Amino acid sequence: MQRRAYASGLAALLAALSATALAGCSSGSGTSGSGIDAKAGTAAGPIAQPGRYRTLFEPCGSVPHATLQDMLPAVTALPAEQRDRVLRGTAAVTYDTDRRVGCTWKADGPDAIHHLTLDFERVVSYDPSVSDETRAQEVYTTKESAAGLTPASPPATDPGTGTATSPAPGTAGPTTGPTTKPTAGPTGSPTAPGTASATAPGTALAPAVAGRQPQTVPPGAPSPTASAPPEGLESRTLTDLGDAAFLDDTLAPAGSATQQRVVSVVFRTSNVIVTVRYAAQPTRVGEVPDSEELQEKAWQLAHRLAERFEE
Numbered sequence: 217m218q219r220r221a222y223a224s225g226l227a228a229l230l231a232a233l234s235a236t237a238l239a240g241c242s243s244g245s246g247t248s249g250s251g252i253d254a255k256a257g258t259a260a261g262p263i264a265q266p267g268r269y270r271t272l273f274e275p276c277g278s279v280p281h282a283t284l285q286d287m288l289p290a291v292t293a294l295p296a297e298q299r300d301r302v303l304r305g306t307a308a309v310t311y312d313t314d315r316r317v318g319c320t321w322k323a324d325g326p327d328a329i330h331h332l333t334l335d336f337e338r339v340v341s342y343d344p345s346v347s348d349e350t351r352a353q354e355v356y357t358t359k360e361s362a363a364g365l366t367p368a369s370p371p372a373t374d375p376g377t378g379t380a381t382s383p384a385p386g387t388a389g390p391t392t393g394p395t396t397k398p399t400a401g402p403t404g405s406p407t408a409p410g411t412a413s414a415t416a417p418g419t420a421l422a423p424a425v426a427g428r429q430p431q432t433v434p435p436g437a438p439s440p441t442a443s444a445p446p447e448g449l450e451s452r453t454l455t456d457l458g459d460a461a462f463l464d465d466t467l468a469p470a471g472s473a474t475q476q477r478v479v480s481v482v483f484r485t486s487n488v489i490v491t492v493r494y495a496a497q498p499t500r501v502g503e504v505p506d507s508e509e510l511q512e513k514a515w516q517l518a519h520r521l522a523e524r525f526e527e
Contacts, residue, residue, distance in 0.1 A: 262345070263344050263345075264341065264343075264344060264345055264346055264347035264348075264350070265347055265348075266340075266347075266348055266487075267338070267339070267340070267347070267348030267349050267352065267486050267487025267488070268349070268485075268486035268487060268488075269338055269485075269486055269487055269488050269525070270314070270338075271314050271338075272313065272314060272315075272316075272317050272336045272338055272488070273336075273524070274313075274317065275305075275307070275308075275317050275318055275319040275334045275335075275336055276304060276305040276306075276307050276319035278319075278334070278521065278524060279305075279332075279334070279517065279520075281303050283516075283517060283520070284303050284321060284332070285303075286513065287321075287330065287332055287494065287513050287517070288302065288321055288322075288323035288330045288332065289323070289325060289330070290323040290324060290325025290326075290327075290328075290329075290330065291303060291323045293325070294323075302321060302322070302323055303321070305319040305320060305321045306319065306320045306321075307319055308320065308335070314338065315337070315338050315340070316335070316336065316337045316338065317335075317336050318333065318334055318335040318336065319333070319334050320332070320333045320334075321333075325499075326499065327498065327499060327500070328496050328497060328498045328499060328505070329496070329497045329499070330494075330495065330496050330497075331493070331494070331495040331496075332492075332493070332494050332495075333491075333492075333493040333494075334490070334491070334492060334493075334521075335490070335491040335493070336488060336489075336490055337355070337488065337489045337490075337491075338487060338488050339351050339352035339355050339487050339488070339489065340487070347487075348486075348487035349486050349487050351487070352484055352486070352487040352488070352489060353459075353460070353484065355489060356460055356482070356484040356489055359482055359489070359491075360453075360460075360462050360482070363451055363462060363464040363480070363482075364451060364464075365451060365452070365453060365462055365464075449465060449507040449508060449511060450465065451463060451464045451465050451466075454481070454483070454515070457481075457483045457515075457518060457519060457522055458483035458484050458485040458490070458522050458525075459483075459484050459485055459486065460483065460484045461481065461482065461483035461484070461518070462481075462482055462483075463479065463480070463481050463482075463511060463514070463515065464478075464479070464480040464482070465477070465478075465479050465507055465510075465511060466478050467504065467505075474497055474498060474499070474501065474503075475497070475498070475503075475504050475505065476495055476496070476497040476505070477495065477496055477497075477504065477505035477506075477507065477510060478493060478494070478495040479493075479494050479495070479507070479510040479511050479514045480492065480493045480494075480514070481494075481514045481515055481517075481518040483518060483522060485522060485525050485526075488525065490518065490521055490522070490525075492514050492517050492518045492521070493514075494510055494513060494514040494517075495510075496510055
């Protein structure tokens with residue numbers, strides 16, 4: 217009798233446990249996205265939209281060979297195999313080609329050494345309340361300040377959409393140029409702050425000074441400094457290039473008797489920042505690279521890349 221009572225009690229206990237387990241499974245059922253919705257609901261406030269660009273195109277193949285031969289004139293005199301190797305460029309070392317890529321070309325000639333470097337950076341904001349585009353503008357502003365330019369005030373951004381918003385009625389809109397340096401459009405010639413360029417968008421840089429010849433430094437004379445480019449070709453903000461852009465022109469000693477001029481054109485398009493760095497170093501003592509030529513070629517390439525990103 218005791219054995220049979222024990223068996224009956226054990227069976228009842230197992231039945232009760234099975235019923236409890238089944239009830240627990242049914243009470244947890246719901247839509248397949250319940251876990252995702254719960255996680256998304258933990259963030260306070262609106263979620264900023266991601267940037268326009270999710271990937272980057274390959275930079276070494278983004279410049280036509282005709283453009284490279286124009287910017288690196290020494291390659292035309294190289295043997296075919298060596299010329300092809302130079303034109304292929306050298307890809308930058310990167311661990312995430314969707315976040316940052318780059319390429320460098322170099323050509324040594326009898327008259328000058330030319331360098332060309334491209335850098336594409338896709339900015340991602342890890343703050344759910346800050347859009348990728350807003351974060352990219354912050355990175356761009358840091359680069360602009362490092363070039364000695366006063367950053368322009370960016371448009372206000374709606375954190376929920378990442379798009380620019382209009383200023384409130386009766387308030388002044390954002391400034392479009394620096395407060396201490398002249399601005400310039402694609403023509404490369406300075407204009408008064410707040411005025412538009414007289415040249416139609418998409419045109420090449422017009423010569424800032426007609427007939428400008430390569431500069432030379434007389435023996436014993438002080439060398440030009442990085443902070444004093446030729447008049448009319450100073451570092452400046454640019455218009456009609458991406459969402460924001462600037463040009464930086466610096467001249468620095470590259471050896472005991474030579475000077476290297478580096479022209480950088482930096483622009484932002486949505487959440488991507490593009491840098492075109494073009495440098496020339498003459499081999500003749502006392503000769504200074506020409507700002508106008510370097511700036512025109514660097515801007516033309518930057519404009520081509522901006523159009524590529526818009527495709």
